[in-house]
Amino acid sequence: MMNLTLRIWRQKDSNSKGRMVDYKVTDISEHMSFLEMMDVLNEQLVNSGEEPVAFDHDCREGICGMCSLYINGEAHGPDRAITTCQLHMRSFKDGDTITIEPWRATAFPVIKDLIVDRMALERIQHAGGFISVNTSGNTQDANSLPISKINADEAMDAAACIGCGACVATCKNASAMLFVGAKVSQYALLPQGQVEAKERVLNMVAQMDKEGFGNCTNTGACEVECPKGISLENIARMNREYLKASILSK
Amino acid sequence: MSKSGILKSTIARKVAMALSAFFLMVFLLQHLIINSTSMVSADTFNDISHFMGTNFLIQYILQPVLLFGVVFHFIMGFVLELKNRKSRSVKYAKNNGAANSSWMSRNMILTGVVILAFLGLHFYDFWIPELITKFGQGNWSGVVEGHEGLRYFGELQHKFVDPVRVGIYCLSFILLSLHLLHGFSSAFQSVGANNKYTRGLKNFGIAYAVLVPLGFVVIALFHHFNHC
Structure with missing residues (x-):
């Protein structure tokens, strides 16, 4: 005791x-x-x-x-x-x-007391953390699409993010890059996410900045403290997706 | 999204920061290589310095680009730091940063400010006198009174006579090493490079961060002790 x-x-x-x-x-x-x-x-x-x-x-x-x-x-x-x-x-x-x-x-x-408003993370999700699917009865079976094992595993790892905000809390800059990186990655790695890929990353990053989160300085603290072990690779992937979308978007 | 929106974005700014860092790291390496020749041959160092100091492309194209790169890197560093501070208006009463990140990664602004102060001294020592000689006095010959032959090697040795200045140089290069120990691999992560080569790049970055500043320390000490 x-x-x-x-x-x-x-x-x-x-x-x-x-x-x-x-x-x-x-x-x-x-x-x-x-x-x-x-x-x-x-x-x-x-x-x-x-x-x-x-x-x-x-x-x-x-x-x-x-x-x-x-x-x-x-x-x-x-x-x-x-x-x-x-x-x-x-x-x-x-x-x-x-x-x-x-x-x-x-x-x-x-x-x-110890309760904080984490709706900022929800608003980032609403800005693009989804895929648009017609669910009127003709939805294609997701398993009919060929997806490589590596991509499926990495998408699953990214999707493990529970949005608790520990990455923001622990980052010395209060950056939400690991959260947004995970949410962008889980779709960027799958064929279903490709159609809206450019809009997704641009809109989610814009919303992230609008919410007042800090810049990522790659300290790696977020990865260490993340309860689901979300990897920094997701931030790098989001950066690539963002650069690609910025250059190629109309 | 508008173009101005992209330029203001967190990621775009970090990428710009990383690109300026890559440029400065390449410059630092070539600076070390050229300075290293001063330990081997005064004539070689004089010849290279005279070429660098009088070549049109280097003086009027590369030098302004370098100056822009340095200024941009520092200003952007402060801009990002300012936003980061605003992002946490209330600090933690207890924060154990050492539990999950390196000292270097948490103190880039501190090491950066020391490097900035050092650059002020370095410009005062070498760059400003160079500008006065060439643009103020119009002397592009590389020859001045009191120096036999080209002046560059003599000026270099003269600067490293003062032990206090040598100490400041050595301390600044230690801080530069700490800055690079995080900055090198961080720049690659910022541009989206995190893959099977990351481990190798990190190791190369550690070697670069240790050996390049160490090289400058060796040069400063070499000239200090050889002159005395």
């Missing part, structure tokens, strides 16, 4: 000024998940008549991309290739002080 000090960002709403507040939690099992530990804290706060700490979570299986949290200076905490909900308390020691902050980016304004 562990006794911990939690240093947590508290902010009433998007218009209020926030601050770091210290809390003590006791008898925390090392088998608990990090979010279960947060639940224990919130029970404690509710029982003492205080406002519980607001934080995003949903599936708690590392799939939905809802959980976030910047823990001890790292997106999703100290472990690799996991989301915050998959982080366990065995990664910490008795007596530790754990600093917990929301994702920090101008494009991700804080809504309350």
Whole structure:
């Protein structure tokens, strides 16, 4: 069992000024998940008549991309290739002080406490992260199109992005290039994505810039912290797609 | 998308930054090769320097292009840095950048500013006197009073007498090495080159980033100790 000090960002709403507040939690099992530990804290706060700490979570299986949290200076905490909900308390020691902050980016304004508005990523998706298909009954079976194994695998790897925003949170420039690179790549590698390829990359990059994300300086931090292991190759592919589209577009 | 939209885009700016970096890296290599001859033969160094300093193509075409490349690289570096700072208006209370990225990749602006300051000193030492001699005094002969034969080798040696200046040069080249250790491979990633050759390119980049600045350090120390 562990006794911990939690240093947590508290902010009433998007218009209020926030601050770091210290809390003590006791008898925390090392088998608990990090979010279960947060639940224990919130029970404690509710029982003492205080406002519980607001934080995003949903599936708690590392799939939905809802959980976030910047823990001890790292997106999703100290472990690799996991989301915050998959982080366990065995990664910490008795007596530790754990600093917990929301994702920090101008494009991700804080809504309350540890919850940020990540709709900027959705708007980038809406700008071109799709294929237009007539679904009126004559849709071609996707498996009837020949696709090389390498391309299919790489497209699948890119599609593994859950849009959690850890890449933005960890990048020193708050750049969303890994997210956009993955979304562009998953279609650029498949025949279904070719028809709208030029418009897709131009529109998604334009929307990314409009949202106020920073420039990629290729530090590679996003790849290291990504819970789904999205590779930097996707950013390079997006850069190629963008250059090609810029030169060839009418 | 309009053309101005493309020029303002994150990716286009990064590509422009990378292209100017490629150009500057090629220039740096040729600069090292020419300077290296000063350790072997004063006459050879004088002859090459005189050719470079008086050739029409180099003086009136390549030199302005080089100057544009340098200025562009620095201005774009500051423009990108400014946008990056705006992109995170509230900083983290605790941030462990070392956990996922190299010091060099996180401090390109710092090493860049040191290199910029060094370039100021370098221009003051060599480029401005060169302009005064050629364009101010109209002396394109390469011969000045107090120097036997062509002046270039003597001017080079004279600059490296002062140990403080040699120290500043050496420190600046260490910072240049750190800048290149990230910048070389980063430039290739920016233009979209990330494939089966990436590992080889990274290794070549490390060799370039270490050996080229080291070469300049050796030249500075060689002339300092040979002159004393």
